[in-house]
Amino acid sequence: MTKMSGAKALLESLDRQNVNVIFGILGGAILPVYDALCGHEKIRHILARHEQGAAHAAEGYARASGRVGVCMATSGPGATNLVTGIANAYMDSSPLIALTGQVPSSGVNTSYIIGKDAFQEADIIGITTPITKYNFQPRTVSEIPTIVNTAFYIASTGRPGPVLIDLPKNVQAETGEVEITDRIEPSGYKSMIEIDLSKISDAANLLAKAEKPLILSGGGVIISNASDELMQMSDLLMAPVATTFMGKGSFPEGHPLSVGSIGMHGNPAANRLMGEADVLLAVGTRFSDRATTNLDSFCANAKKIHIDIDEAEIGKNVEVDVPIVGDAKATLKLLLAALSNKLNKGEGNAWVKRVKEAKEQLSPLLKDRPKELLPKILLLELRKILPEKTVVTTEVGQNQMWSALYFQALKPRTFISSGGLGTMGFGFPAAIGAKVACPDRPVVDIAGDGSFIMTEQELACSVTEKIPVTVIVLNNSVLGMVAQWQRQLYNHRYMAVNLGKTPDFVKLAEAYGAQGLRATSIEEFQKAVKTALNSEVTTVIDVPIGSEQDVVPFVPPGCGLPQQRGDY
Amino acid sequence: MEAGKTKIISVLVENKPGVLYGVSNLFRRRNFNIESITVGRSEHEGIARMTITVNEDERTILQVVKQVAKLVDVFKVEELEAGNFVMRELALIKVNSPTPKERSDIINCVEVFRGRVIDVSTDSLTVEITGTPDKIDAFLNLMKTSGVIELARTGITALERGAKSIRIDE
Numbered sequence: 001m002t003k004m005s006g007a008k009a010l011l012e013s014l015d016r017q018n019v020n021v022i023f024g025i026l027g028g029a030i031l032p033v034y035d036a037l038c039g040h041e042k043i044r045h046i047l048a049r050h051e052q053g054a055a056h057a058a059e060g061y062a063r064a065s066g067r068v069g070v071c072m073a074t075s076g077p078g079a080t081n082l083v084t085g086i087a088n089a090y091m092d093s094s095p096l097i098a099l100t101g102q103v104p105s106s107g108v109n110t111s112y113i114i115g116k117d118a119f120q121e122a123d124i125i126g127i128t129t130p131i132t133k134y135n136f137q138p139r140t141v142s143e144i145p146t147i148v149n150t151a152f153y154i155a156s157t158g159r160p161g162p163v164l165i166d167l168p169k170n171v172q173a174e175t176g177e178v179e180i181t182d183r184i185e186p187s188g189y190k191s192m193i194e195i196d197l198s199k200i201s202d203a204a205n206l207l208a209k210a211e212k213p214l215i216l217s218g219g220g221v222i223i224s225n226a227s228d229e230l231m232q233m234s235d236l237l238m239a240p241v242a243t244t245f246m247g248k249g250s251f252p253e254g255h256p257l258s259v260g261s262i263g264m265h266g267n268p269a270a271n272r273l274m275g276e277a278d279v280l281l282a283v284g285t286r287f288s289d290r291a292t293t294n295l296d297s298f299c300a301n302a303k304k305i306h307i308d309i310d311e312a313e314i315g316k317n318v319e320v321d322v323p324i325v326g327d328a329k330a331t332l333k334l335l336l337a338a339l340s341n342k343l344n345k346g347e348g349n350a351w352v353k354r355v356k357e358a359k360e361q362l363s364p365l366l367k368d369r370p371k372e373l374l375p376k377i378l379l380l381e382l383r384k385i386l387p388e389k390t391v392v393t394t395e396v397g398q399n400q401m402w403s404a405l406y407f408q409a410l411k412p413r414t415f416i417s418s419g420g421l422g423t424m425g426f427g428f429p430a431a432i433g434a435k436v437a438c439p440d441r442p443v444v445d446i447a448g449d450g451s452f453i454m455t456e457q458e459l460a461c462s463v464t465e466k467i468p469v470t471v472i473v474l475n476n477s478v479l480g481m482v483a484q485w486q487r488q489l490y491n492h493r494y495m496a497v498n499l500g501k502t503p504d505f506v507k508l509a510e511a512y513g514a515q516g517l518r519a520t521s522i523e524e525f526q527k528a529v530k531t532a533l534n535s536e537v538t539t540v541i542d543v544p545i546g547s548e549q550d551v552v553p554f555v556p557p558g559c560g561l562p563q564q565r566g567d568y
Numbered sequence: 569m570e571a572g573k574t575k576i577i578s579v580l581v582e583n584k585p586g587v588l589y590g591v592s593n594l595f596r597r598r599n600f601n602i603e604s605i606t607v608g609r610s611e612h613e614g615i616a617r618m619t620i621t622v623n624e625d626e627r628t629i630l631q632v633v634k635q636v637a638k639l640v641d642v643f644k645v646e647e648l649e650a651g652n653f654v655m656r657e658l659a660l661i662k663v664n665s666p667t668p669k670e671r672s673d674i675i676n677c678v679e680v681f682r683g684r685v686i687d688v689s690t691d692s693l694t695v696e697i698t699g700t701p702d703k704i705d706a707f708l709n710l711m712k713t714s715g716v717i718e719l720a721r722t723g724i725t726a727l728e729r730g731a732k733s734i735r736i737d738e
């Protein structure tokens with residue numbers, strides 16, 4: 001036991017969890033923690049310019065590194081500004097710790113305490129209950145270490161997610177007897193469920209008899225670091241691999257058996273083959289509505305095996321034949337072992353031929369429209385320029401779905417996007433966080449003009465903190481995805497989607513001290529990307545594209561994957 | 569409440585502030601309806617038992633149970649086995665009784681329902697009835713003519729019959 005302040009106890013506990021970076025913005029109610037951070041040797045604080053940016057950066061850090069990301073804000077508006085980022089991490093199962101200041105839980109000034117509507121008081125515990133795995137509000141200094149340990153444990157195990165610790169100001173400032181321990185008190189939390197071996201055997205039997213097996217790989221495969229096992233499974237079964245949007249990167253998209261991502265804007269080969277498979281092995285996916293589209297025609301001819309660590313995901317959206325609750329990596333290992341003596345498949349089987357044929361028939365049509373840069377050409381080109389290890393983030397909207405369709409992710413944790421919540425403004429701060437996690441690798445945000453402007457202020461953060469990333473703005477001067485819906489589904493009645501020709505993104509970048517470039521041809525684009533990759537300062541590349549380009553193919557609302565429309 | 573569809577879920581939770589909010593908020597957010605909820609201490613120190621009555625189909629109940637089980641403060645959650653549990657609800661009912669005749673009619677009813685009169689004033693009687701929700705409904709129906717001034721029902725609390733039990737140390 002040592003006497004120390006709550007703020008010190010917090011930092012010592014974070015240090016014990018190997019935290020070396022916090023993304024945050026300070027304010028009155030978190031000042032004691034910032035005071036303790038002053039001159040701290042092990043923890044770097046990165047000053048975001050808006051708390052939402054801090055939360056997304058922490059998530060980008062987490063998803064690029066596989067570690068827990070930490071963000072921090074003051075009470076009231078600081079805390080509520082984190083909410084979008086916390087909700088994003090919750091939907092995409094990212095391990096995140098959010099630290100918030102809170103007004104005092106007790107004190108001499110009895111109007112400045114919790115529950116009195118004190119200055120900058122918000123009930124962040126109540127607000128974040130539905131969007132966190134758990135949240136804590138320590139009331140004494142001595143409980144801080146156990147709370148921090150438990151928060152990290154909950155955030156990073158099982159199906160990961162955000163955990164919030166709300167720190168009343170008096171608890172940060174007071175001194176108490178503290179023991180820095182590894183103790184956790186996870187209450188009723190269960191991180192692991194024993195895998196049911198009878199289900200492994202059922203799954204192995206189904207797969208051994210399958211003539212057209214198909215693997216659907218979700219974000220859980222990336223979280224669980226199970227890409228090697230997934231590759232072995234595909235090899236063993238000679239099964240094509242489709243991914244969900246969140247699963248992009250879990251299997252190399254250049255591989256002959258990769259068919260791309262499924263969904264509303266899925267790759268045509270993936271969507272088509274989903275309907276032809278006779279056994280589906282779905283791993284680490286929650287069968288979201290954007291992935292499955294209409295459930296009646298979803299993978300309609302297949303027996304379904306579903307592996308997920310979250311028991312509640314099994315049977316939630318799709319009824320399956322063999323449910324297996326378990327970690328993706330551990331379960332795939334067991335399944336590989338169970339299958340290894342059952343299978344003996346040649347490479348030349350009819351299903352593999354069919355996969356090859358579908359991929360050839362349904363590959364992108366490569367014709368540029370005169371005088372107009374096409375995102376698909378740009379993104380196919382971008383893949384050629386970027387090293388394989390590059391971490392790519394995206395914003396949300398057309399830029400994101402074009403990336404899903406045309407930008408091949410080759411490795412896990414190199415494609416980071418807001419899948420579940422669909423948060424515009426996610427990609428740029430997430431890129432900053434990813435760059436902090438992977439300082440030796442290029443980091444590129446594929447952006448749209450509408451999304452980028454939502455968190456564009458983090459240019460100040462990236463420049464002052466010397467975290468160089470590249471932002472490629474596919475600039476169509478409209479909120480493109482909703483404009484596309486208005487065009488296709490609302491009879492061209494455009495409302496509130498026109499953004500005009502403002503800002504000038506080159507000047508905007510320069511105003512922040514970043515590098516601004518503009519590319520109006522493929523050649524200029526190639527050159528600009530290469531310049532950006534070699535730059536020591538963040539670069540924004542403005543790429544004007546036509547404002548009426550659609551993301552196609554597209555599965556209209558209410559239709560199923562086979563009813564995809566439009567040329568790839 | 570449709571008798572056939574009523575399902576009862578027993579939940580053992582950490583007995584601390586915010587837990588009831590966490591559980592009830594989950595129901596709201598997931599679009600599950602709560603018919604009634606009762607909370608009180610359980611046989612374990614520091615652990616409360618919630619008894620939640622829901623009116624949903626089997627697939628939804630399965631989702632409810634799985635989602636509730638994920639909450640950190642929940643130690644155990646199970647649906648009570650259909651037909652194999654006992655359940656009770658308590659109601660306090662304040663009834664108009666301005667005349668001695670009405671008063672004695674009400675007291676007769678209370679006796680038939682094995683309730684108790686727990687307060688009397690010049691114009692009203694307060695009755696305590698314990699039983700299944702159906703029994704309380706039936707009693708309330710009889711009180712319609714006199715007029716119910718106030719009604720407070722606890723909602724259902726329930727346990728499984730005999731040796732089967734939902735406990736932490738199972």
